[in-house]
Amino acid sequence: MATPSAGRSRVNRGSEQVRERLIESAIAEFAAHGFEGSSGRRIAAEAGAHQSQINYHFSSKNDLWKASLERLLAELDSALASNLAAVDESDARARFSASVQGLVQFAARRPELNRIMMHEGAAPGDRLRWLVDNHMRGRHADLMSAWDALTASDDAAAVDRDVVYHSLVGAASLLYANAPEAVLLGIGPAGRDLVDRHAASVVAMFLKPLNH
Amino acid sequence: MATPSAGRSRVNRGSEQVRERLIESAIAEFAAHGFEGSSGRRIAAEAGAHQSQINYHFSSKNDLWKASLERLLAELDSALASNLAAVDESDARARFSASVQGLVQFAARRPELNRIMMHEGAAPGDRLRWLVDNHMRGRHADLMSAWDALTASDDAAAVDRDVVYHSLVGAASLLYANAPEAVLLGIGPAGRDLVDRHAASVVAMFLKPLNH
DNA sequence: TGTAAGTTTGATCAATTGATACTAGAACTT
DNA sequence: AAGTTCTAGTATCAATTGATCAAACTTACA
Numbered sequence A, B: 001m002a003t004p005s006a007g008r009s010r011v012n013r014g015s016e017q018v019r020e021r022l023i024e025s026a027i028a029e030f031a032a033h034g035f036e037g038s039s040g041r042r043i044a045a046e047a048g049a050h051q052s053q054i055n056y057h058f059s060s061k062n063d064l065w066k067a068s069l070e071r072l073l074a075e076l077d078s079a080l081a082s083n084l085a086a087v088d089e090s091d092a093r094a095r096f097s098a099s100v101q102g103l104v105q106f107a108a109r110r111p112e113l114n115r116i117m118m119h120e121g122a123a124p125g126d127r128l129r130w131l132v133d134n135h136m137r138g139r140h141a142d143l144m145s146a147w148d149a150l151t152a153s154d155d156a157a158a159v160d161r162d163v164v165y166h167s168l169v170g171a172a173s174l175l176y177a178n179a180p181e182a183v184l185l186g187i188g189p190a191g192r193d194l195v196d197r198h199a200a201s202v203v204a205m206f207l208k209p210l211n212h
Numbered sequence C: 001t002g003t004a005a006g007t008t009t010g011a012t013c014a015a016t017t018g019a020t021a022c023t024a025g026a027a028c029t030t
Numbered sequence D: 001a002a003g004t005t006c007t008a009g010t011a012t013c014a015a016t017t018g019a020t021c022a023a024a025c026t027t028a029c030a
Helices: A015-037 A040-046 A051-055 A060-082 A092-109 A109-122 A126-152 A163-178 A179-184 A190-207 B015-036 B041-045 B051-057 B061-086 B090-110 B113-123 B126-152 B161-177 B179-184 B192-206
Strands: none
Touching: A015 A040, A015 A051, A015 A060, A015 B015, A040 A051, A040 A060, A040 B192, A051 A060, A051 A190, A060 A092, A060 A109, A060 A126, A092 A109, A092 A163, A092 B051, A092 B090, A092 B113, A109 A126, A109 A163, A109 B113, A109 B126, A109 B161, A109 B179, A126 A163, A163 A179, A163 A190, A163 B113, A163 B161, A163 B192, A179 A190, A179 B113, A179 B126, A190 B161, A190 B192, B015 B041, B015 B051, B015 B113, B015 B161, B041 B051, B041 B061, B061 B090, B061 B126, B090 B113, B090 B192, B113 B126, B113 B161, B126 B161, B161 B179, B161 B192
16 A cells, blocks of 8 residues: 555565666656656656556655665766775875766766756755755765865865866766767767776866876 | 737837846746746746746747747857957967856856756757757857867867867856755855856866966 | 727636546465 | 455546637827
8 A cells, every 4th residue: 555665575576677667767757857847657658657656666756756866876886886996095096086987987878867966956946955965965075085185195186176076077977968969069979988088088187197 | 919020110118128027037947947847837927927928929938948048148159259359369278268267257157058058958859959050069169179279289188179068068067057056065155256266277177287 | 089009918728747546456475 | 265465557636837819908100
């Protein structure tokens, strides 16, 4: 009767698949049209489900949106973690480079997260507050402390501290968040080597060259 | 009877003001919620007008959106032109710096344009195609030829050519396009000096230092 | 002032929205 | 096999959407 909670117990073989498909098509729809421009019926149809199943598996359009974002952010975390796994703990430059590379690669592979963030960041509201409180504040703090360390070791380029976060995210992700525009402009489609060149470019923007 | 065209003739004193107010509140609404998430009734109410006046002064929600974008792009052009007016024609570095400064200042003063561009760039469609065909292709080409000149004179930083446009726009505008998010993160509100530091940072990202 | 054009206002249209209620059926446990 | 729980499917709700129409009002010019 009630919405199945995180720990579903018994009959969940096919149900889990519907949940997955709903989240996947919700991610696509929210990224393309924003929350308010997205339709639950379109999301359900794309997932091969009925609109009322959204309210069954999630309790509302809002909760489906939250589930979609938690999925995307978990993917980002795992991508960043695997990119940082092999890097020397004490090498701040290498860790920064690996993080930027991970960010760019993820933005290219999963542009939906940056698209949704750009939709939501454009206006105040409950969803934005939820995003910042539950997910973005920590990421922002992590970047700032990494940046402060780079500044202390004279590895940071001439970029103002207040501006690092959004400049970095913007430089790393707009090409993919706005990929449909880039295609019309004749850029891409983004091959693997373009992404690598892009990551190297972003690193060069924020890190002083080594032998200086 | 028909929608009044650009050259209105007689009774147009108050009408022109309604048109202006509709465009102004449409800009705010489209920037905050995207085209599909925006409501004509909300736009009209904000402008102190009736919903049907949108279809009278513009013939459709789509045409109101186009008028809004032409307004914003005209403002951008005039801001950039005035920023470039006093700069030496032959000094490519100075012209690039002045353009970047103009871009950052405009993004801070009128974040709506970048917000709308980020909404529309996230998915293919008629509006995006109209934007690119009528306004963005030329701007992109202008930046690329400026960049090629900077590359030829060894003034361009180590940024891949395919990536310059979106990296520059992203680095220059995301902080303002997503200002509501930045506020929640404790950045800003953007003072005049922050904008100047931001512009200098972006210039430093894309231009090699002078005496190198 | 009278007439015609321009503009506002209010009503209405079919279509779509998110959510809810209810029935039918499938799957697991005992 | 019986009984229970979970899931799918259908129908429906009030609210909102963009657009259209016609009537009322306003302004300018003859």
